[in-house]
Amino acid sequence: MSDREPFRTRIKVRHYELDTLGHLNHAVYHSYGEVARLELLEASGALTGLGNVASVLLETHVVFRRELRAGDVVDVTCDVKFGSGKTFKMDSDIVKLDGTLAAEITCTLGLMDLERRKLVDDPRGRFEAAGADLKLLSTAEG
Template identity: 75%
Template sequence: MTEREPFRVQLKVRHYELDTLGHVNHAVYHSYAEVARLELIEKAGGLNGGLRDRGVAAVLLESHISFRKELRAGDVIDVTCETKFGSGKTFVMNSDIYKADGTLSAEISCTLGLMDLERRKLVADPRGVCEQAGMDLALLGGSAA
């Protein structure tokens, strides 16, 4: 059995994203992962209707990054994103950032929840809410953690 390829977006490193050392500022890596998460949620059907119609939205609770290789201006990168649901109120969305030659530049793991926007509390079953909202769980990579 072959593993499914994770969702990915391609981005280009911009000059204004660099720090004084000439490589991408640490905070920008988190922005790259955010772009991939939002693109994935949108493509899976969670932004236009979906979650919003149910009065919920994804909320970032924790983020961890491991830097592997620096990125510089002009680099074209692929940012992956894959979701892992557990049994509780939270789920994980992992992203890897690859340089054009396939070199792993960073690994980012984010813990999220779905917040009920009226109650301002996390929903008990985020995977179930995503499914009820008509989101494509296969595209999300919505496996159990």
């Protein structure tokens, strides 16, 4: 376990993102997770240097904890968990500024060879070879 905080990005809930109940539409939670994932990949340098390989979302799951309403400001965290196979996890929490956990998102991703349209082996190694900042990507990195 690490004492470091995961990467985070701040988002303000906009009126047009609300559903008929007046709270954030369920699909927008997924969008917020995607914003955090892309911001993390960009900040870590993982979007450059991969050549003809790109990250691809394979599965996503959201647990809704508290409603979000127009004007709420949230921090969306993102932290990578590498394993030994072709896939890796990216976990995000959507947290109100007062510390209230609004949602938890767990995603499974892989790195896809864009010509072969197949997942490549060792995503961690691919990120490392591309010069990505592994310590920014993952709090589990020493």
